[in-house]
Amino acid sequence: MGYRVAIEVYEGPLDLLLALIQKNEIDIYDIPINVITEQFLEYIYKLEEFNLEVTSDFLIMAATLLEIKSRMLLPKEKVVEDGIEIEEDPRDELVQQLIEYKAYKAVAEKLKESELKESKVYYKPREDLSMFDDPLEELGNLDLEKLLKAINSLLRRRIQQSNLIDVEELQREEFTLDGCINNLKSKLKFKNKFLFSELLSIRTTKEEIITYFLSILELVKVKEIRIEQNESFSDIIIIKRMDEELNG
Numbered sequence: 001m002g003y004r005v006a007i008e009v010y011e012g013p014l015d016l017l018l019a020l021i022q023k024n025e026i027d028i029y030d031i032p033i034n035v036i037t038e039q040f041l042e043y044i045y046k047l048e049e050f051n052l053e054v055t056s057d058f059l060i061m062a063a064t065l066l067e068i069k070s071r072m073l074l075p076k077e078k079v080v081e082d083g084i085e086i087e088e089d090p091r092d093e094l095v096q097q098l099i100e101y102k103a104y105k106a107v108a109e110k111l112k113e114s115e116l117k118e119s120k121v122y123y124k125p126r127e128d129l130s131m132f133d134d135p136l137e138e139l140g141n142l143d144l145e146k147l148l149k150a151i152n153s154l155l156r157r158r159i160q161q162s163n164l165i166d167v168e169e170l171q172r173e174e175f176t177l178d179g180c181i182n183n184l185k186s187k188l189k190f191k192n193k194f195l196f197s198e199l200l201s202i203r204t205t206k207e208e209i210i211t212y213f214l215s216i217l218e219l220v221k222v223k224e225i226r227i228e229q230n231e232s233f234s235d236i237i238i239i240k241r242m243d244e245e246l247n248g
Contacts, residue, residue, distance in 0.1 A: 013061035196236035
């Protein structure tokens with residue numbers, strides 16, 4: 001009789017690191033690199049022990065952790081910022097990657113919850129409206145990851161690095177989805193094309209930025225606008241749908 005071996009599967013090295021940090025109840029800004037490195041390597045050895053594939057991403061991260069571990073043993077390098085000498089922390093880049101990954105994962109979880117909720121809703125059978133089909137793809141070559149990178153890029157320019165997207169904070173009523181949609185529609189009456197950043201000011205909060213982002217996705221869904229990006233991380237271009245586009 002055979003036996004089964006249970007081993008947790010992670011989406012990538014950052015997913016594994018985040019799980020280890022949560023399991024050990026570690027402060028993400030003060031990672032004990034020795035502990036995390038040992039546990040990370042232990043997971044890789046376990047994969048190899050059961051002849052499971054160890055992808056290059058995990059091996060690269062293992063090498064990175066060992067490098068950080070060795071640098072932590074050396075005197076810290078010092079840099080001057082605004083006339084003040086500070087010590088560089090070898091963990092800083094890794095911490096930033098983990099913060100961004102945690103933010104993306106939180107958004108992905110919310111989208112999964114929405115998908116599950118919608119899967120339990122039953123609608124009237126769709127009528128045949130093929131004659132009105134829009135020949136344009138709603139998002140073109142864009143995908144959610146690229147759009148989220150653009151939003152996080154805006155957030156980093158306005159608020160501290162520790163305050164990236166956290167959908168859990170979208171509870172304040174000042175920035176409702178309906179209110180932001182109405183503001184977008186008002187702007188579209190005067191401009192057929194503008195940048196997402198034009199909706200913001202130096203006083204714009206991250207909650208307002210995220211709510212505006214959800215608003216443009218809603219308007220794309222109902223085919224009132226289309227959006228474009230020139231490249232990854234670049235500003236989102238909001239374009240009003242013309243009658244000829246909808247009917248063409």
